[in-house]
Amino acid sequence: MPHASAAIELRSVARLLTDEHGGPAKYWIPAYQRGYRWTRTQVFQLLDDIRDFLRDSLGRPAGQFYCLQPLVVKKMEDGGYEVVDGQQRLTTIYVILACLENWVTELGHANFEIDYETRMRDADFLRSMDEAKADNNVDFFHIFEARRAVKDWSKDNPGQSLKLIQHLLNSDGVSPEVRVIWYELPPEEDAIAAFTRLNMGKIPLTESELVRALFLRSAAKDDASGALGMRIAFQWDRIEHSLQDNAFWYFLQSSGEAVNRITLIFNLAAKLWDRGDAGDDHAAFTHFAMAMKHEGNTEQTWKSVNDIFQALEEWYEDRYLYHVIGFILHHTPRNESTIGNLLEHSAQLSKAAFKASLRDHVLRIAFGVNPMPAAEIGAMVEQQSNEASYGNLEKVRKLLLLFNMATLLENSNSNIRFQFDSFKKEIWDVEHIRSVSDSRPDDPRAQSAWLSHCSAYLKTDKRPEAAALLSVIDAYLEMATSKSKDMSFETIDSQILSFFNEASEGGGDGLSNLTLLDSSTNRAYKNSVFAVKRNILLKNDQAGTFVPLCTRNVFLKCYSSMVGNVTFWGAEDAEAYLDAICKTLTKFLIAAEAV
Template sequence: MTPQLPVAPQALMPVGALSGYFWVPAYQRGYRWGKHEVEALLNDLHECAKLPIGQIYCLQPVAVKALTRAATDPYPEAVPVGETYFELIDGQQRITTLYLLYRYLHALGQGAPNFVLSYETRPGSTQFLKMVSSRIDDTNIDYFHMSTAFAHIQGWFETRWPDVSERQHAAADWAQRLASQIDLIWFDAGGQDAIDLFTRINAGRISLTNAELVKALLLADNGHADPIQQATCAGQWDAIEHALHDDAFWYFLSADKPESYATRIDLLLDLIAHASRTHNDSFATFETFQRELAQGRTQQDLWSEVWQRYTLLRDWFEDRAIYHRIGWLIATGEKLSMVMELCMQNAAQSRSAFKKLLESRIRNRLDVTQQDFTGLNYEDHRQQCERMLLLFNVLSVDRLEHGNERYPFATHHKEQWSLEHIHAQAAQPLNGEAAWREWLSDAKRTLDTLQLDDKQTEQLTDQLDKALANKTIGRNTFTKLEQDVSNLLNRLNAASDPHALDNLALLSCDINAALGNQSFPAKRRRLLELDNAGRFIPLCTRRVFFKYYTETTRQQLQFWSLADRDAYRKVIEEVVTPYLN
């Protein structure tokens, strides 16, 4: 009884095509399916009766390893020396139940199973299975469960078809459908170690992923496929996998690390199946595709949907405006499935209309009114401030005239983000005469731009001029002037909230921690060093610390002044106003 090997290690195989010798090795537990599992399988198979002729119903996968019995091998006992047999690595409960089903159909006048089954731990199991009946055999625990399962199969059929002739007719129909419409996903372990594969499967690290199972459903040869079409689909599958390995594309679509998926294409398959990956239902996506096939959709139809969804995602990625708006939504916790649903519900609309729908979604997610905007602050609206500043950065990149630069969501998602106070409430002191002189020069420039017509300011300005005219500046001189200038500026800034949006910038957590409570010029120098070293500093944060938003005539580099804050707030408001409610 030489088995007919599948043409590929991963293929669809009709149950009726199972042939040859199947061996359950000792490292597996014995047969343990009870009434619930047996009847669940029968009910699934019964659903096949509702399918039109030609449509396939697919069962869960079976993993095997093809071996040849040598003259010195004591097992499998039923396999002649020199014959090929299959070591059952995964799916032995299902294969044994199918064997029992064939035995019952044979009792009703249909053909016997074309394959032989034996258990290493049960010498004589091959003969027992050939003679199994509904009489419960308690010789050992395996025979008990096998004979009980046979009795459940008999009871299930007798309940549905009490009349013997009807039952025989049903048996004939079942035998035909098992041969032509019910498939198994067949995996040949090839050169893999069987025990290692079995261990990984049962430890929850199964190499047979949703993606592999769906690929077998959609791309495997079912006997009716066009070889050229199958080759085209296989090439498209590889192209999708390759594209999703580009982090720029991946992190545009998902904030999740790729490692959280067994394969990256699972993201796309989950999207189509509307499935969420859970520990309790790890094959939900595969089961959805299987159900679609069972309900009449063809392999080609389902594959076309996969390819069309991929090309749609790619189209979004290539469009800078759509890229930035979807990227912001995903970065703030929106699910790709919601974006896709928004698109599908408005499929007849133009690209510009879809962009407006995305902008409306951003507006709802941001959830800030024009009136609320002026009152946003770190202590009461931290998440809204962070989302606002991310939107400000993303849109600022989108508005760059050369039209090629993109906000790097791949880099963004690899960092943890926080809000940095531009002007620290309690800045660390400066050290060194060069830093003191630079600080005092900017202090003088700041007082000049304020144009305060009072005696105290005039005196302080004169003192700054004298200190800067000296060849050296002592620590005591600097400390006294720094305190006087700071007191004056703090009085002027007393009405400004240190936690307001115009004193906040977006930075990664580790860079934020590195800056600490340093003074504004110290932060600027450190950010310049990090920027030169290749660290990602968001565009608008760079602009803030280099006074991009402040008019040239009012610029000074040592302080974050009222003028700086006002200019910064006005630019943020101008950019994000279309997204305020």
């Protein structure tokens, strides 16, 4: 974790050239660093990126800058800097300035100096870049290839060299310039340990680490008592701890590593979703660095971050907002943009008005319609629910997930919440509740597996008819092993469907015969009869496996007016299920208008 006393700032390339006394800055490459290894392609990419940035800056507000990756250094006793991380970029900048030295001199600047602890010849070659010595060792080769790349780029981009140097060395804060994230280790921090962490472990300074160091450093400047820094550190830790709770995190996001989740809050506070540089690696850091450029801004800037977190936390703790916003965010490709827009919208409305406004989002996502009068909602829901089918899985998934949300919200006294974390970590299929006759397995191995599932269920059924059917299945499976053809799969399949009352036409691909099922369960028992699926699903539920409430209700036949045979899903059950979907969704959408 970055130290609070570390110096961190956005430093122009022009400032890299001179030391605090105005002389050439000296950078020292220690023995633990490897040699220069940038390729011709990498040099071209850097030059192209800067050129494109300058072109895109035309017409934009003053103060635009291109930000290079962090340069991690530690000040030495002689006033120079030990380079801990960023040697490759620093050397490339040196090569660019050396190749275009005439322009650098004409603009009144001189290049900085680079020395090496053990590879002294590298320093000599860096100053001369003598082609005759370029093949003497691998370091020379790569340095000279970088020089050649700069020369070739200049030829390929006539008239751009002067412009590039002008902006590379600009530091007026008005015209476009190039800056680097300057991270100076405190005197007490061990440089080799820092290098090992940053390079050998392949763990670069993360955005959140840079921003934390920036806030703590700025807080120390603004408040000598240390109270502001302590408050920021305490609130920071609380935010990080809260975001580690998967129930909170997956309410907001569909994926994400357990580390650096706080970056989401920074991106929202910096409004990166509404900016052109959102894809930059350190766009959030540069936003906060500019915001705290002047002393006295730290507390207010941090407040903007904490306010964002508190708003998200309020959504999470409010049971209605949790389910409705969770549904909206789950179906939003540009998630941060949606969160940002919802935050802005909520700030402009009362809590009640904001809740009511969310219905419009749900109507567009689940039904593809614009806001409509409450009196028209019932007919619209009924029509779309009747038309929804297995042929439009995306539509069905949305309706079934919304059905779960609406069902949970029907009981205002309940504290049960939909498990977005469990839901988003699994792949969910839309599965037929009652088996579909034209989807029987045709592969012999799949047929045997299907029959084995039926056999496992029948062993729990004590009726004589079950025992008789079980013996037929076992006999068939034995014949399948010996590859005998005395009985066809179709024959035994017909007997099974008759036993489970699924021999008649039924089921189908409509919403009344569809539910959400996790892929591992679905693909293992795909198109099994209702009784087999029910048995497996209830076992999963008892074992603590997440089963959506409405899926569980289906297999418990909670929607049927007369339960009757719990092992059979008939036309009356399907009709009652579809009716429950329509009524629940209609009630939810109408009530949402007056939340």
